[in-house]
Amino acid sequence: MNINVTLIVQMIVFATVVWISMKFIWPMIMEAIEERNKTISEGLAAAEQGQKKLIDAESEVTVLISKARKQASSILDQANSRATSIMEDAKSDGEKKRARILTTAKEEAEQEAIKLKEGLKAEVASLAIAGAEKILTREIKASDHETLLKKLAKKIK
Numbered sequence: 001m002n003i004n005v006t007l008i009v010q011m012i013v014f015a016t017v018v019w020i021s022m023k024f025i026w027p028m029i030m031e032a033i034e035e036r037n038k039t040i041s042e043g044l045a046a047a048e049q050g051q052k053k054l055i056d057a058e059s060e061v062t063v064l065i066s067k068a069r070k071q072a073s074s075i076l077d078q079a080n081s082r083a084t085s086i087m088e089d090a091k092s093d094g095e096k097k098r099a100r101i102l103t104t105a106k107e108e109a110e111q112e113a114i115k116l117k118e119g120l121k122a123e124v125a126s127l128a129i130a131g132a133e134k135i136l137t138r139e140i141k142a143s144d145h146e147t148l149l150k151k152l153a154k155k156i157k
Helices: 005-137 142-156
Strands: none
Touching: 005 142
């Protein structure tokens, strides 16, 4: 086999191209690849952080919703107890007013009954006096006396 000069020149040119590529082009390519790797790894790290933040936010939202539900339940319980309290107060006030009205009505009825009794006593007394006057002015006979008493009894009824 004969090695001729073109083959040697081609080998020298190839070695020169490889050396120039390794000296100047390869570092730029490696720098671009490393930069791309760095960008990708930063993106992945940011995605992981975002995922963690999303999970944390979801758990925080769950806690906040739970607190809000508890607070709403507490507010409802307070409102219900306040409504019950207001109803009981209104009921007791109504019973007090009813008792006052009944007491007042009883007192008025008693006073009216006393007035009527006094009026009846006065009327009975005047009828008794009138009957006695008639009896005394007439001659006392048993039949007249009985008739007067019957008339007097009718007037009293």
